[in-house]
Amino acid sequence: MTGRRVTTAAALIRxxxxxxxxxxxxxxxxxxxxxxxxxxTTALIGVAAMTGQLTVGWSNDxxxxxxxxxxxxxxxxxxxxxxxPALVRGATALSLAATVGASLSLGVRPGLLHLTLVxxxxxxxxxxxxxxxxxxPYAVCFGGLPVVVSLAAREVAGPEWTIIAGALLGxxxxxxxxxxxxxxxxxxxxxxxxxxxxxRRSINLATALxxxxxxxxxxxxxxxxxxxxxxxxxxxxxxxxxxxxASGRGPFRAVLGIALVNVVALLLRS
Numbered sequence: 001m002t003g004r005r006v007t008t009a010a011a012l013i014r015x016x017x018x019x020x021x022x023x024x025x026x027x028x029x030x031x032x033x034x035x036x037x038x039x040x041t042t043a044l045i046g047v048a049a050m051t052g053q054l055t056v057g058w059s060n061d062x063x064x065x066x067x068x069x070x071x072x073x074x075x076x077x078x079x080x081x082x083x084x085p086a087l088v089r090g091a092t093a094l095s096l097a098a099t100v101g102a103s104l105s106l107g108v109r110p111g112l113l114h115l116t117l118v119x120x121x122x123x124x125x126x127x128x129x130x131x132x133x134x135x136x137p138y139a140v141c142f143g144g145l146p147v148v149v150s151l152a153a154r155e156v157a158g159p160e161w162t163i164i165a166g167a168l169l170g171x172x173x174x175x176x177x178x179x180x181x182x183x184x185x186x187x188x189x190x191x192x193x194x195x196x197x198x199x200r201r202s203i204n205l206a207t208a209l210x211x212x213x214x215x216x217x218x219x220x221x222x223x224x225x226x227x228x229x230x231x232x233x234x235x236x237x238x239x240x241x242x243x244x245x246a247s248g249r250g251p252f253r254a255v256l257g258i259a260l261v262n263v264v265a266l267l268l269r270s
Contacts, residue, residue: 011077012091015061020177021053027263028149034270037153041106045152048102048114049145054095056121058088063125067188110151117141117148134178134192135171142170146270161220162270168213169262175206176255203251207243210258211236217265232265 028049032042061068061078068079077083099118104111117140124137143166150158178185178194179202186195194202214236218229225233236258243254 008083008087011082012058012088014075015058015077015083015088016054017057017060021050021057024053024145025049027267028145030267031146031149031270032153034267035150035153035158037149041152044102044105045149048099048106048111051095051099051102052114052118052121055092055099055118056125058092058095059122060125062088062092067190070188071184073184106148106152107155110148113144113151114148117144120144129192130190132193132196134194135174138170138174139167140170142173143167159221159270161216162266164220165213165217165262165266168209168216169259169266172206172209172213172255173259175202175209176252176259179203179252200251203243203255206255207240207251207258210255210262211240213262214258214265217262217269221269228265228268232261236261 025046029042029046032045037045061076062085064076065078065085068076071079073079078085078088100115103114103118106114120137120140124134128134128137143163146162146166147157150156150162175194175197178192179199182195182199182202185191197205214232218232219225222229239254239257239261243251243258246254
């Protein structure tokens, strides 16, 4: 019985899309610490972000269950039958309740904004990903996250450049994230912006967006090009060159590298 529970718990974690959930939650908490939020506020931000991400991840796999079965996705516990839909629906409902509670505990303005971002993630799962506007929920969510954290930590919306940089990063992340599954998605009726562009053009556009985000992040806050900006732009430029010259998954990895540089630069400039 214990082994079955461990297997079920591990499958639930897999079905939640843990990597982006953990990454977003850590980014939100680090921003909170950077903006001198209290320990309690930082913890609440982490809980709200993580539970919100859980609802988006689990709802994604619930909605896509039939598609994943047709694509023979062995990495999807709902598609393989390791998890039953009723269990995941229950976990989603509990996480949603926790998201509402943690979000509103941050205050009315940051709480309602965060819940709006979570709803935007659900909107992507429910239909936006099938349209040319598939990028929009990512832009809204990544651009809005710094505002949520700043409102909770400092009761102000925060610098506008963080919204722009976040939106650029989110749109690029959507393009990159979709590339590995383009063919499976097309076969099962999902035709978002990356599917219309194709793999190579999606990577190229993601690279351009993230490099623009790099410039915004390192130049706009100080209104000049200092040594930090030069180093960050040089690293991003080198990754761009590597991505253009590489074959296979090289361009994909190069864009992920630029995304990581952007996140570090955002934290250091905030």
